[in-house]
Amino acid sequence: MPRAQQPPEVDRYVLRRVAAVATSLSAVIATSVVAGPATASEGALPCALARTDTHHSEGLDTWNGAYPRPARTLRAVMVFLSFPDSEPVADPGELAADYFPATSRFFERASYGRFTLRPDVQRRWVRMPQTSSTYGIRRDWDADRRAAYLRDAVAAADGSVDFSRYDVVYLVADPDAAGVDSDATKVVNLDQPLQADDADLRRFVTVFEQSPPDRNVLAHETGHIFDLPDLYHRPRDGKGDWDTYVGDWDLMGSQFGLAPDPFGWHKWKVGWLGDRQVTCVSLARDQHGTVHTLRPLSAPMEPGGGRRARLLVVRTGPRSALAIEARGAVGNDHEVCTEGVLVYRVRSETASGSGPVEVLDGHPGTEACWGTSVFPQLADAPLGEGESMDDAEDGVRVQVYGRSSSGDWTVKVGRSG
Structure with missing residues (x-):
């Protein structure tokens, strides 16, 4: 289970949740479509997961021509x-x-x-x-x-x-x-x-x-x-939380979310982010980790597309990856109540509605945005300045060093342990 380490001066508290948010019960499931021909995609970097036959696969090395x-x-x-x-x-x-x-x-x-x-x-x-x-x-x-x-x-x-x-x-x-x-x-x-x-x-x-x-x-x-999957969890018995996978992050989880802007992975998939805005992080080459500058995902794009990374990707297996991006209260995310560096897991063989994306909670012991968030347990998932996360499943550590005056985040990615 990923956990965050905070500096001693950070006030840590738990916001109690007194009522479940039921609005996500109106989320919907799309009907299947036969896979179409593949067309070229910008997702040609080594960390780009291959598209599979799974419905709305999160693979993005090629584009499904049926959409x-x-x-x-x-x-x-x-x-x-x-x-x-x-x-x-x-x-x-x-x-x-x-x-x-x-x-x-x-x-x-x-x-x-x-x-x-x-x-x-x-x-x-x-x-x-x-x-x-x-x-x-x-x-x-x-x-x-x-x-x-x-x-x-x-x-x-x-x-x-x-x-x-x-x-x-x-x-x-x-x-x-x-x-x-x-x-x-x-x-x-x-x-x-x-x-x-x-x-x-x-x-x-x-x-x-x-x-x-x-x-x-x-x-x-x-x-x-546009071939994007449902990211919510539909309880088998119709009871329970629908937003346990991604919470407020990305409207394909909940259209009611405070941070509905699509994940950087989805923006890469459909072509709104190009390879120049994506950095593949290879842990095999550097056991001690590498430091990266991360532009906020929703910040306006620089003329010509810009070359500053908005998405860091760690390939963790043939069909899985960790994605790292910075989210802030701007653009479609203007109502978000916590800012910082968000980490999530992507699986290209997991079907729509079954958890193809899972947000890693940087603060598993706390909640935030009570009364407005669809799932307060993940509302404070992003890491802030001076915080870090160890993902035991893939052995990856993400450390947030700080934020510049221009809003960019400095992030170190390496092996945990």
Whole structure:
């Protein structure tokens, strides 16, 4: 179990948690998609884990061509669906404002301006042929009813929407219809596409949110379209914490998190960080450790991309690595209540929803951000100045020496023991 050693002058205290945060129960699971052809990836460094056949594998040496890579402008259409059993109360334009421009701005910040999500909002209701209850909408949706819903939605909207123009389709159901379950929002990635306007439609986000919706829910679902996995833990019996793997860190764990900016590993995977911003740390070459300067992950990117590392990676096995990055209260993480150097484990053979990423707790005896964090036990996971962590599983020690006036962190990585 990783532990942190603090200087004597640091006040150590435990924040008691009086109630579990239940909001993460609306997290969703994406439907599988058949693996597509591999395309070249910037993740060619020796510490880049190889992509496996696991659903939403965290391997990034190649890109899965079944998914659009968000390294360019992608166009999305948002279609609003009504049902014969309910007359809509809300206006489509008002519902659209729940999602845009906030979602596009989230990705603009996360990608350092390298990716633009451009929505085309259809500002009228499209009537579905069946009542809302006919489709059996719920979290664990019957596959046949879900397929019928998608077919009917595409057919109903086809007269007013040219689907061939879009990379992403958002289908937003009337939130006031009786058969709409707000817990059912999810991505559907099809191995057998629907056909419309001479185009193959493989990726849909079916939105069943109330207004206002869950925070960052559309950004979370859109992340699945970019081959990013669910990072939360779903209890088998439906009881217990959902956020034990990553807590507030990365919206693919919880869209409610205080630090929803994607992990540096994910930014590397999709192409927002290049090899120049990643440093592979080889413990075999230096038993005593090496010292590195780490730029905060969410800091604005320097002109030309910059060469200062934003991600340190220690390869720990054929399918595993430790990732080290600095997180601070800026950009998408502006609500975070603890800053510092975050360490997490990545496994490329672990499937979406089963813990492909696990944050290592730098302060396992304390909690933080009580009342706002989705999982206070990991809210204070980052290491501060003068602190260190020993990861017994891989024999790695991470030491934080300090922080410069420009905000960069000085970190030493070596062998523990």
